[in-house]
Amino acid sequence: MSAQTDAGQKVVPANASSRWAGRVAAVLVGFDLFSAAARLIRSRDGGPGRPRWLPAGPRNRSGPEVNVPMATEDRRAGDPETQEAFRRLVELPEGAERERVRQEIIHAWLPMAHRLASRFRDRGETLEDLRQIAAVGLVSAVDRFDPDRSHSFVPFAVPTITGEIRRHFRDRMWSVHVPRRVQNLRNVVRVATAELGAEGTASLARLAEHTGLTEDEVRQGSEALHGFNALSLDAETSAGTGGALGEFLGASDGAFDLVLDREAAKPGLLSLAEREKRALYLRFFEGKTQSAIAAELGVSQMHVSRLIAGSCRRIRENALDEPDPRQNTPPSAR
Missing domain, CATH: 1.10.10 (Arc Repressor Mutant, subunit A)
Structure with missing residues (x-):
């Protein structure tokens, strides 16, 4: 413990000073041991005093210059074998040899296509499907790449593959087609x-x-x-309403009941004469009176009444009569 003098100064006991001095000495000794170990494992080509684990490069302005290779996006970007394969692909004629070289290039670059596909995961499409789409883009890039125009395949392939994936999301992933x-x-x-x-x-x-x-x-x-993903009709509605969403959408269409009636009346309408068809059309579709119909057809109102009544009776009888099955039997089967 420390004590204070009459002047208010703090006095540190001798044993405390000894402990602090020992700690400082231990740190200095450890630093000297670390420096000695570094000198023992220094690299022979890294310059004097340069440990082996440090990257190669210029140590100082007066030291020798060392070329440090720049990192590339893909380890095959500067591979001369890949470049030579592309040149052979361009020069070879159509045939089995050219197809073999093409397949080798595609398989060599397939890992890069898979890495690009992984960037688009968790967006509603499975990773396996994304890899298939990326492979399609890779094939397109291999077929279009010209080694005489570009030394590296990566700057040309990456936009082509990612563009193919983005095109898939734009054109195929919408639940409903949107312009x-x-x-x-x-x-x-x-x-x-x-x-x-x-x-x-x-x-x-x-x-x-x-x-x-x-x-x-x-x-x-x-x-x-909100149109990219569709909501299932079986999805539950908001709390308090209960039931599935499909139960609250749509209603019975009254026109469904008229389908059978129209189909049943069609044969009878086709069998009517043109004047009878015209009279029915003017009466039931244009809503004209019998007097107006008689004036247009040039007959009496009584005659129009008989035309409409007789036409409706024949249509009704034709619709209610059961068809003869022999009428639908092919002549060869009779």
């Missing part, structure tokens, strides 16, 4: 919504002002934001 124009509006609205997120929920007018679009275009893009 390209609406997809572009969706992207613009999505970015604008994120940029204006600090202001809270942006209105249509605010989004239109920010993007330069009309409010109708903003509305279309906003609706497309």
Whole structure:
């Protein structure tokens, strides 16, 4: 413990000073041992005093210059065998040998395509399908690459493969087909919504002002934001309503009941004369009176009444009569 003198100064006991001196000495000894070990395992070509684990490179301005290779995106980017294979692929004519070289190049670059496909995982598509799509892009890149124009295959292949994957998401992953124009509006609205997120929920007018679009275009893009994935009809509705979503959508169409009636009346309508068809059309489709129909057809009103009544009776009888099965039997089977 320390004590204070009359002047208020703190006095440290001698045993405490000894302990601190011992700790400092131990640290210094450890540093000397570390330096000695570093000198023992120094690299022969790394310059004097340079440990082996340090990367090769220029040690100081006065030392010898050492070329440090730059890291590339793929270890085959500068591989001369790959470049030579591409040259052979261009020079070889169509045949088994050219196809063999092409397959070797594709298999050599397939790991890179799989790595690019992994960047798009967890977006609604399985990794196996993404790898298949990336392989399609790789095949396209191999077939289009010209070794005389570019020394490295990577700068040409990466945009081609990623473009193929993005094209798949754009054209194949939508649950409902959406026109390209609406997809572009969706992207613009999505970015604008994120940029204006600090202001809270942006209105249509605010989004239109920010993007330069009309409010109708903003509305279309906003609706497309929720159209990428479809909601199942078996999905549960919000709490309190109960039941599946499909139970609250749609209704019985009354026109379904008319389908059989129309099909049953069709043969009888086709068997009528042109004047009878015209009279029925004017009466039931245009809603004209019998007097107006008589004036148009050039007959009396009584005659129009008999035409309509007789035509309806024959259509009804034809619809209610059971068809003779022999009428539908092919002549060869009779």
